[in-house]
Amino acid sequence: MAKLCIIKPNPSTYSETFIQSHVDFLPMEKKILYGGVFPLYKEDGSFLIPTFWGIASYLFQKRALKKRDIPVRTKALVSYLRKEKVDVVLAEYGTTGAMVAEACKLADVPLVIHFHGADAHHHSTINEYQDWYRRAFQYASTIIGVSNDMINSLQRLGAPREKLVLNPYGINTERFAPAHENTNRSNSFLFVGRFVSKKSPQTTIKAFYEVLKRSPEARLIMAGGGPLLEESKTLTQELGIADKVNFPGVLPSDEISQLLKQSCCFVQHSVTPPDGDMEGTPNTILEAAAAALPVVSTRHAGIKEAVIEGKTGYLVDEYDTTGMAEKMVAILSSPEQAAEMGREGRKHIMQNYTLSDRIARLNAILEEAIAKKHNHS
Structure with a gap:
């Protein structure tokens, strides 16, 4: 069996379910490294750099000299890849791929770089890593994007x-399957995600405020955490709708699944903020559609492909608060049409976004990278 090394910035985080699915389901023998854009730790938490003096040298060059190209850590990664007889590296995020490309090249190990979102769009990230990206692009076997907008970027x-x-x-379509045929869902709209600029939770709240003027019985649940959470709570108080909006915090997957089954519609007003950050293809929108929920969102990044406009949900322009409110009211006004959109949404997910199909495709990409290397040897 081929041996895969997955290199990722974080040991684990609730918002990176896509990376965890790679760890859990790719059918290869796997080694995991993590610890920032260049890995510092092995899966067991031990240092990748094997000696005290090597670690001290690394810390001095990084912190005191502000260096990015640090030979001692590159050497440690090269040694690790050779010792473990790694057949292919999957770098999660473009920034990680950029930083480990030289070590992969020295170790003669194929590299597949998986971009996810901000790494392809965020202005300051691109400015910081642009030269590193170009060098990594030259060596990488394959560069993966999760939306057509990202591929173009x-x-x-x-x-x-x-x-x-x-x-x-x-996504796991069984976990997010609808409980049963249901045209009488509640009047609750649901948002699940991080409270960050590119998801513009305040715009969703402002749209919901407009909805309440026509449908005062409506409710909004906004699950998740992040830097804009408190600001979002304050906005509901300023608008006088705090009693109509629930903020349950970060929830486990099974509780999110239950909320999806109980809600009438999933809402997410993704935007491109001034810093250029963008979504890839938001998992939560895929999960909502798999649960047969219609989606109201924006014409943004991979959302344009995940939601078929007018068939599985509605899309509006970024920052179009009024347009979003109108589409949310349309969902409430026609439960039968909303249910039909939900059915079509699940069908779309089953045809294009099942976890098994996407993992199989990623595995094929990794196998192709290994085969290419052997053919050129």
Whole structure:
């Protein structure tokens, strides 16, 4: 069995279910490294750099000299890849791929770089890593994007078109299956995600405020955490709708699944903020559609592909508060049509976004990278 090394920035985080699915389901023998854009730790928490003096040298160069190219850690990664006889590296996030490309090249191990969102769009990230990206693009076997917008952005950044592959996220359609045929869902709208600028939770709240003027019985549940959570709570108080909006915090997957089954519609007003950050293909929108919920969202990144406008939900322009409110009212006004959109949404997910299909595609990409290397040896 081929040996895969997955290199990721974080040990684990609730908002990176897509990376965890790679760890859990890719059918290869796996080694995991983590600890920032360049890995510092092995899966057991021990240091990748094996000696005290090596670690001290790394910390001095990073913190005191502010260096990015640090030979001692590159050498440690090269040694690890050779010792473990790794067949292919999957770098989660473009920034990680950029930083480990040189070590992969020295170890003669194929590299697949998986971009996810901000790494392909965020202005300051691109400015910081642009030269590193170009070098990594030259060595990488394959560069993966999760939406057509992302593929286009990566091509503009210098990724060769022949190396770019579209592979959106997949989800467990059984976990998020609808409980039963239901045209009498509640009047609750649901948002699940991080409270950050690119998800613009305040715009969703403002749209819901307009909805309440026509449908005072409506409710909004906003699950998740993040830097804009308190600001969002304050906005509901200022608008006088705090009693109509519930903020349950970060919830486990099974509780989110239950909320999806009980809600009438999933709402997310994704935007491109001034810093250029963008979504990839939001997992929560895929999960909502799999649960047969109509989606009201924006014409943004991979959402344009995940939601078929007018068939599985409604899309509005970014920052169009009035348009979003109108589409939310339309959902409430026609439960039968909303239910039909939900059925079509689940069908769309089953055809294009199942976890098994997307993992199989990613595995094929990794196997192709290994085969290419052997053919050139």
